[in-house]
Amino acid sequence: MAAAPTAESVRGALLRYRVMAFVVGTTLLLFCVAIILKYVTRTIESDSVVAIAHGWLFMIYVLLGLDLGFRMRWSWGRLLLMTASGMVPFLSFYAERKVAGWVRDELGAPAAAAPAQPADS
Amino acid sequence: MLMTRRWLGLTLSMLALILAFGALSWWQWQRAQRAEVVAPVAAAEVLGLAPLAPTAYATAVELSGTFDAAHQVLVKHSDTVFWVVTPLVPANGVAVPVARATVTSPDDPAVAAVTSGIVSIVGIAQPYEGDPGVAVSLPPGQVDRLTARSLALPYPSVGGWVALTSQTPEASVTATAVVAPISGDAPAGLRLQNASYAVQWVLFAAFVVFFWWRLLRDDLRGAGVDRPREAVAPVREVY
Numbered sequence A: 001m002a003a004a005p006t007a008e009s010v011r012g013a014l015l016r017y018r019v020m021a022f023v024v025g026t027t028l029l030l031f032c033v034a035i036i037l038k039y040v041t042r043t044i045e046s047d048s049v050v051a052i053a054h055g056w057l058f059m060i061y062v063l064l065g066l067d068l069g070f071r072m073r074w075s076w077g078r079l080l081l082m083t084a085s086g087m088v089p090f091l092s093f094y095a096e097r098k099v100a101g102w103v104r105d106e107l108g109a110p111a112a113a114a115p116a117q118p119a120d121s
Numbered sequence B: 001m002l003m004t005r006r007w008l009g010l011t012l013s014m015l016a017l018i019l020a021f022g023a024l025s026w027w028q029w030q031r032a033q034r035a036e037v038v039a040p041v042a043a044a045e046v047l048g049l050a051p052l053a054p055t056a057y058a059t060a061v062e063l064s065g066t067f068d069a070a071h072q073v074l075v076k077h078s079d080t081v082f083w084v085v086t087p088l089v090p091a092n093g094v095a096v097p098v099a100r101a102t103v104t105s106p107d108d109p110a111v112a113a114v115t116s117g118i119v120s121i122v123g124i125a126q127p128y129e130g131d132p133g134v135a136v137s138l139p140p141g142q143v144d145r146l147t148a149r150s151l152a153l154p155y156p157s158v159g160g161w162v163a164l165t166s167q168t169p170e171a172s173v174t175a176t177a178v179v180a181p182i183s184g185d186a187p188a189g190l191r192l193q194n195a196s197y198a199v200q201w202v203l204f205a206a207f208v209v210f211f212w213w214r215l216l217r218d219d220l221r222g223a224g225v226d227r228p229r230e231a232v233a234p235v236r237e238v239y
Helices: A007-040 A048-072 A076-085 A091-108 B005-033 B192-221
Strands: B060-067 B073-078 B081-089 B096-103 B118-126 B161-168
Touching (some): A007 A048, A048 A076, A048 A091, A076 A091, B005 B192, B096 B118
Parallel strands (some): B096 B161
Antiparallel strands (some): B060 B081, B060 B118, B073 B081, B081 B096, B118 B161
16 A cells, blocks of 8 residues: 555455455355354354354455555445445355446546546545 | 544544444453353263263253252261262152262251252262272261262162252252362363454454544545546545
């Protein structure tokens, strides 16, 4: 997060965020399966391993989301939305595409043709 | 700039979030240290006429019956440590010796405080102590170790005994419980999952502070200073 992040650094941050969104989304689904196996069918005794893994991966996901959001100077409401989407099964997969779309919209166009940005806060 | 209404609101929100996350962390930390609660099983499932199987040592058991005060013994471990062991006779007639209390002298009021009527107990199943077969002369009603032979019951009893944890109705005299010599898998360890969550809540609180600091820094510098180069066109009011 240098003084003036370039498009390249934003793209790097976006890639990290997208990878982590996929990992967290998948782990969250695994966690849901583990909870069902533990409390509903009672086939496994403990879901701790998945729970702990998901906890720390989610932590990294939030960090990477904040990093990307800061670079894009997004509103805190949007950052909150990004963070929260990691807690809902399946939603992180959708959020990850949505976020990539935001970055594309704001950054993807050639510099000369950068359109006037509507305030999103 | 710090005195604006927006910054007052942001700072108060930050403090509220830190307090909330701190409380959540503390809650998880408490949960991480709680003891494992093992539901007791019916005593008959593990305590039969045969000696208690090693796999059943330290099992939490429950049963109901009546205490037979006439066949109570004091197991003398030292001059100041006596276990009060009373047979509890359930409906099937096979008695279960229950170590009700540990007392410092045979005159302790807990010794005579045998609850009458049907009593439901929860305790920890234990194997009999080793029997070297050496006679020790002790006053009547006292034995030197807890074995089937030293109890000398005139009716059948199970191949083990139970260290009392709780009974219903409660005894008229509150006494020190006998600590089961063989305890279950130590639940003293930290629960990793909750300990992990406790650490994470603290880190989330740190994120909040960092976030607040970022907003403050950006505000002081003026919005748009480190916007991506490609999108500098209009300086927009962010946040």
